[in-house]
Amino acid sequence: MILRKQTRKIHVGGLAVGGNSPISVQSMTNTDTRDVATTLNQIERLQDAGCDIVRVAVLDQDAAIAIREIRENILIPLIADIHFDYRLAVAAMENGAQGIRINPGNLGGPEKLARVVDAAKAHKVPIRVGVNSGSIEKDLLKEHGYPSQEKPTALIESALRNVRLLEEQGFEEIKISIKSSDTLTTISGYQQLSKLTDYPLHLGVTEAGGLIAGTVKSSVALGILLHQGIGDTFRISLTRDPVEEIRVGFELLRSLKIRERGPELISCPTCGRTQIDLFSIAEEVERYVQTMEKQIKVAVMGCVVNGPGEAKEADIGLAGGNGVGIIFKKGKLYKKVKEDDLLETFLEELKKIEQA
Ligand code: SF4
Numbered sequence: 001m002i003l004r005k006q007t008r009k010i011h012v013g014g015l016a017v018g019g020n021s022p023i024s025v026q027s028m029t030n031t032d033t034r035d036v037a038t039t040l041n042q043i044e045r046l047q048d049a050g051c052d053i054v055r056v057a058v059l060d061q062d063a064a065i066a067i068r069e070i071r072e073n074i075l076i077p078l079i080a081d082i083h084f085d086y087r088l089a090v091a092a093m094e095n096g097a098q099g100i101r102i103n104p105g106n107l108g109g110p111e112k113l114a115r116v117v118d119a120a121k122a123h124k125v126p127i128r129v130g131v132n133s134g135s136i137e138k139d140l141l142k143e144h145g146y147p148s149q150e151k152p153t154a155l156i157e158s159a160l161r162n163v164r165l166l167e168e169q170g171f172e173e174i175k176i177s178i179k180s181s182d183t184l185t186t187i188s189g190y191q192q193l194s195k196l197t198d199y200p201l202h203l204g205v206t207e208a209g210g211l212i213a214g215t216v217k218s219s220v221a222l223g224i225l226l227h228q229g230i231g232d233t234f235r236i237s238l239t240r241d242p243v244e245e246i247r248v249g250f251e252l253l254r255s256l257k258i259r260e261r262g263p264e265l266i267s268c269p270t271c272g273r274t275q276i277d278l279f280s281i282a283e284e285v286e287r288y289v290q291t292m293e294k295q296i297k298v299a300v301m302g303c304v305v306n307g308p309g310e311a312k313e314a315d316i317g318l319a320g321g322n323g324v325g326i327i328f329k330k331g332k333l334y335k336k337v338k339e340d341d342l343l344e345t346f347l348e349e350l351k352k353i354e355q356a
Contacts, residue, residue: 002258004229007200010126010173012053013077013098017126017175017233018200022259023226024052024233025249026202027242028081033063036070042242043074049246049290050261053233055079055101064091071096079128086112093119099175101128103135104165105158117169126173129162131155132206133180147180152189155180159193174199175233179206186221190230200232207237214238215248226256247290263289266311267300274302276320281343285318288347292354299328308333316353318346 009019017024027046031039033056043054058064058080071078079099080092086107089100100120104127107113120127133147136158144153155178163174176199180186186205194201205221208214218236225231236245236252253259267282268274282300289298299317301307304326307319312331319326325342327335327349337345 002227002229002256005194007198007232008172010175010200011124012079012126015052015077017053019232021232023231023253025050025246025253026053026055026079026233026235027051027245027249028055028057028235030242033057033059033070034066036066039066039070040073043070043076045243046246047074047076049243050250051076051246053077053079053099055081055099055235057081058088058092058097061088061091064088064095067092067095067097071098084108086116089116090119093123093125097123097125099126099128101130103129103131104162105137106135110165110169113165114169117166117171120171120173124173126175127166127171128175128177128202129159129166130177130179130202131159131162132178133182133185137161147185147189149182149184149188152178152180152185152192155185155189156193156196160196163197163199172199175202176200177202177204179204181205181207183217183221187224190225191228194230201230203231203234204237210239211244214240218248219252222252223256226252226258260295261293263292263294263296263298265289265298265300266314268302268307268310270302273305274320275322276302276325276339276342278302278320281318281320284343285346285350288350292350294354296353298350316346316349318342 007018009016029039029042031042033039046054077098080097081101082089084106089102104113136154140154140157147155159176159178178189203222205218208217222234236248238245250261265286270278285300296315299311299314301311301319304319304321308328308331311317317328323339325339
């Protein structure tokens with residue numbers, strides 16, 4: 001049982017983050033925000049995959065203005081990601097952004113920050129102080145050195161300094177992230193930060209890499225932190241279609257038994273007993289179960305000899321044989337079909353379960 005560190009609760013649009021609210025899974029679009037149609041298309045795909053919060057980059061006034069139309073056409077809270085220009089932050093909020101990610105120290109002084117804070121208060125918008133290893137102030141790097149597993153201090157001090165700037169303006173609707181591309185620095189950094197603040201924490205490993213490297217790095221760092229009760233929301237960063245970030249995010253939460261979404265798919269690695277093209281069958285089944293909502297366990301196994309036994313706990317499964325395939329439920333034979341009909345029959349059974 002995971003004992004979650006108690007943090008304050010803030011709201012991003014209608015979604016609560018922190019406190020006892022469910023850990024939310026975020027992603028960020030990689031489209032040009034000014035291209036509303038393409039951005040909307042990507043956000044719809046993210047929504048379908050279960051994304052709780054989406055972030056878009058705001059590089060200029062046109063992108064800030066585009067937020068209005070994007071917001072009107074999506075169902076999940078929208079966060080604007082802004083660097084340096086306070087006018088973009090203000091414009092993004094005026095156009096409906098429900099959260100912003102900025103570094104208060106980068107905005108050009110207290111007066112400009114005050115304008116951002118005034119807008120955030122007026123529009124009830126929380127601010128994420130998002131510090132990356134690459135964005136740490138020079139004096140902190142000089143004092144504490146580049147953040148490392150042994151000493152992530154510069155990251156933490158940078159975040160807390162930015163938080164203080166907001167607090168001095170009477171603003172406390174804050175989330176914090178301190179991202180490093182190094183797994184171990186991420187872990188020790190968040191562990192230490194979590195002892196120093198009760199603001200909700202947004203977890204992530206930055207520039208984590210492609211599908212495999214990024215998934216492994218993020219899962220190790222975030223898996224350890226979440227298991228220790230640290231973290232209220234997160235993004236898995238992948239050099240990939242952002243929809244994959246959401247899929248990985250939910251698998252991570254599922255593996256820690258924190259949150260489930262849709263069916264769990266288990267499949268055998270195949271071995272010398274496999275006599276069917278299990279990889280393509282598993283791929284088709286995986287594609288289908290991603291559209292399902294029911295929280296069942298689905299198994300795709302290579303052989304009739306061991307498959308059903310190995311996947312006894314599955315609600316429904318298939319196993320390939322020589323010329324025939326079987327569909328089993330809880331390890332017991334349910335239907336025997338010609339191998340050529342196996343996939344189609346199985347997908348029909350899944351459909352029945354989803355509609356039941
Ligand atoms: S289910 Fe059958 S084919 Fe798959 S790994 Fe086990 S023994 Fe091999």
